[in-house]
Amino acid sequence: MSSASQIRQQKLIDSIPENGTAKTIGQLAIELRPFYALRDIDERSVKARIRSDVELLKLVYKDLLECEGGRKDQSGKKSITVKWKNNSRPLNRVALSTAQMIAFATIKKMGTHLLPRHMEDSLSVFTSASENEAISQSSALNPQAGDRKNRSAAQKWLSKIQSVPERIEFIEPDVSPDVEEKVHRALMEESAIDIKYRNNQNWKSVSPLGIAQQGARTYLVALYQKQTTPITLLLARIRDVRQSTAIFESPEGFKLDAYLAKGIAKPESAFLSPDKYGKDIKLKLWVKGDTQWLKETPLSRDQWTELCDSDQPQGDYILSATVRMTEGLVWWLLSMSYHVKVLGPQHLIKRLQHDLQLASQNYSSKLTE
Template identity: 30%
Template sequence: MAKRSSTQESLAFAFELLKRIPRSGKGKVTALELQQQLECIGIQRDIRTVQRNLEMLCEHFDIVKDDRAKPYGYSLKTESEGLALPLMSPQESLLLSLAEDYLQNLLPKNVMASLYGFFKAARNNLSPSEGNTKEREWLKKVRFVSETQPLLPPKVEDQVFSEISKALYHNRWLDIEYTNGKQEDKKSEVMPLGLAQQGSRLYLVCRFKGYNNERSLAVHRINKAVCSTFNFDRPVDFNLSKYDNDGRFGFGEGNQCRVEFCITKKVGFHLLETPLSEDQTVEELDSHYLITATVIDSMQLEHWLRGFGDDIWNVIKIKK
């Protein structure tokens, strides 16, 4: 593939800057903020280069530079067409707004940064000044509800998450410093294979260098992360969906078991609506149900069963 010329590189860089400059009345952006946004998608430039390009763009486009105080802020004149994004319908804006809220920890940082213009346009389309009252109100009518006691999410350092996302996206080795479950500080080189959100926590699925098995590390326990310049070949035998289905996030090893138990009708009725498995059977007796199902044997299963207290009895597990 032919290398891009310096002119092409300059044009591409200017384009990336321009599409991140908001319209007047919708806020403004500084050179440093633009530099950080571009770093998230892999474009590395020093602050002086960003500033010089902004000065050049101000000469050729309807860009307002607020130089009343440093750092200077930049915005497009309201009447300027700039680099217009495709006009989104209110329904598309609604979908993008929901996606931004619920996928921000599951999409790579550089992908989120590259979608910044679309997310911002969606928010603007749903602003009070644009009308779209029904769509704007819909955001207040839907909510994800936790099945367990809600917990505040642990703090994840932006730099750590950015480096993890970069390494995962580009299939590069990752150098980490982390605190394990025994409160011991460790340093390791890992092969990042996947990210998973479980409740309020985010987990990195990875392989430690020199090993062929996968482990899940709580991202908030990673104190430092540096994306390496060395790539790896993603293991063909790893599948994140299978890893989940094997109960690995529930502290299982992928082993199935046949579980049988008695449960009171009042507490166990929901299992008739939401079965444990496709092969679940239910025998209805006078005061309780006798339920059998094939499930993954894990600590999560044990915790779930114990949670019913005296409403569950005669629990039998048979390994398959």
Template identity: 30%
Template sequence: MPWCAYGRFSAARPGKTDMAKRPDTLETVLLALELLRRIPRGRKVTASELHRQLKDAGIDRDLRTIQRQLEMFSDHFEIERDDRSKPYGYCWLEQAKALAVPNLTPQESLLLRLAEEHLKNLLPVRLMKSMEGFFSQARRNLGPDSTAQLEREWPGKVRVVATSQPLLPPQIAPGVFEAVSEALYANRWLDLDYQNAAGKRAKVQVMPLGLVQQGPRLYLVCRYQGYDNERNLALHRIHSAEVSTLTFARPKGFDLKMYDDDGRFGFGEGEKIRLTFRIERGAGLHLLETPLSRDQQVEELGDGKLKISATVVDSAMLDWWLRGFGGAVSEVDKKSMKNEET
């Protein structure tokens, strides 16, 4: 039988008088609740792991304080301490009912499993680490022995598919993603050893403004020190990254959504054009369901073709998209919208 199948439980509780004498009672109670929420069932967790989770969540306590709390828990709650070898491990007993620590419902477990899978590259690393206890519980709740059959089956019923040829993600140097996400999260300058696509390598200091996933690649949107324009740096081209102790105020005029809407990740400069082209009906049928823009206009031609007109951002990606249709697309015309905007 697993080591955490048995344990001791004491009804002893600290008296109100003792609690009142402590000036940091509330702080101690909040720390205790955070620890109790993160102690798992069915597997052990060490004091160092909990210490790291709390630190990642912004709760800074020394390791010895965490160890004392866990020792107290094993005396007063249905929590077992595995002291057969160091570091000691702690877990709730399977039948524990001494404290009502909220457990994840099957629906919450499903949501966390999907979030862990699809948001792991879009959330700060410290946040992901601080949530590890919940992710672990969600995985167990939807494991092969789980009674939540419908929720357990759901991940096998949905899938995000590629709209182009699938590619394997490029390798990112160890520690780079962690440093980039931490600097972005804390608004700190970032020291990089970066090599661009042309092979030129340099050490630069940048202001991180956004993290973007495009297909299998991750890009850092940033400003070089001394410049006020944005650049996209591929994370897989960063040889090393170090978070500076210096903070910065995010530029008030920068908006990541607007930056993307301007076609910056389609290798464009944000210039809007009125695009017109002809396309064979079979190849362009999907544009009737998923338009290029809200003002798209479609004209049915008598020769089995469609005439499409739409306001879009001019970019290299747009050109690649048009060339992908080969001979099915003809009479492409681009008209600048600069005069109309002014």
């Protein structure tokens, strides 16, 4: 949206009294003519533009009311009035650039899982503003199309913005809104809470240390009372929460980023010491030629590749990259199936051999359909 349009709509907001008093479109046209009149357009055109802006603002501000007034205009029709409901005039309009409009439209489609629902609802004004901005830009490009066609064009455009999951998409587990809000409040206030987890009927005191989102699942990183090692709890498994009399505790020097660097999944210690998780390793792979996208979306900044046969630029290649050791890395390598072969380090090769042997056993025996 142009800066002129932003200024114009802000002036319109400012001209509607915040005490709930209504103003007619005619009154607004007289006050705002300098901001709406391009060259020598007539009063009727100014009113039409104000009505159009009012319709756009109503999409964002639900407390902006438009109704028929008691007085009649010169044509004998009842005048249209505009007012704010319950002294709710905003300080500023939500003015979005094209980049911001696309960003909020994308957020609306992707969701804001890390936020509690009451905070997620507060973003609705911005996601609505992205739709408003799309309609406004469509109107600027097609001024003769009319509101309905421009609204349809904007919705069609926003429908072209989609988010596609990297792998298989899971359905989010249900999380109690009450649990979610209490956990976030305790996290913000750094206070301990008592929880009932899964089928355990006993209350357990925990100190919330952080929230982490992985795909469709939201996790609470917390410290049980009288423990020294943080644990990861699936938020959907917390059945109830109450305020605790316990004292909030945090391990000395605890950093959420460092904790999550080891991965949310519990380390498999049979092949590698747990303290090695979260540390960098030098991964070396043989990659099948049909997997060229690993060159285009590298695993690390220092990734390099070398063709197995220089005469086949799209053929098999060797890849080397510095990556973090996590269970997520193991799962990703397993998901790549025959498209890659790990050449190092040795502990990772042994782990994959072990897991692939177990997987092979699942398919080697006769299965009952």
